[in-house]
Amino acid sequence: MIKTFIKRILNWGSPDKYVRELHEKKGYLEAYAAHTDARVAEGDAKRAIGGSWEKMGPLQFDFLVKNGLLPEHKMLDIGCGTLRGGMHFVKYLNPGNYTGFDISAEAIKFGKELVLKEGLGEKKPNLVVSEKMNLKFEEFGGQTFDFFLAQSVLTHLPPEPIEECFANIGKLMHANSVFFFTYFGGDRYRHFSIEDFCYPFAHFESLGKEYGFSVRDRSDDYPHLIGQKMMEVRKL
């Protein structure tokens, strides 16, 4: 971690080179987590996960509430980062009902500190580092959640972890659970920058068919600042 941080400082003027080197040396998710870790450790935890806290936090929160999220519901925030949306959900949900997990240990550490700083300790959010960096959800075995959200997460994922997510998330869903995620749309799959991917709707439609979900485009109800699309996934 300290080594990564120092390297990042040394590469201050050429952030792309630093990120490219990380990705040459490590597997994709490991490199992405190291990149997020370093950015959070640099002290700008808000920009590390995409910035725009004032707009992107309420946007996620309002959308889920409009779609039926109640304080008694249990929610899993997949790739919760430094709690840009998470803080709104922690405040709103009953104690113990918010779970956030992330591959970045620094983001989770920051989130835990923020919860205490904001006097929300009694809300007892469950903030978990995804040690194995996969989307098999083994950490949550035996639990079900009413709402799932992955905001700005699949936008940064190659096809394999996305398929892993579709293959496993059903274990945590009951008949009325709903999974919302954002993605970059495109007419075909493209890995268009080091940590950004776009997919056509049909990609998720075929994953839905394979793993037993309906998928529905909800982008008209989700005015994302840079045009990420919103998808609703339910068990068939």
Ligand SMILES: C[S@@+](CC[C@H](N)C(=O)[O-])C[C@H]1O[C@@H](n2cnc3c(N)ncnc32)[C@H](O)[C@@H]1O
């Ligand atoms: C752009 S940030 C968005 C954070 C948060 N959802 C928000 O909207 O503020 C993406 C986050 O997803 C996390 N992430 C990416 N892939 C993940 C995975 N497979 N499992 C868990 N977290 C992941 C990253 O570490 C990062 O913190």
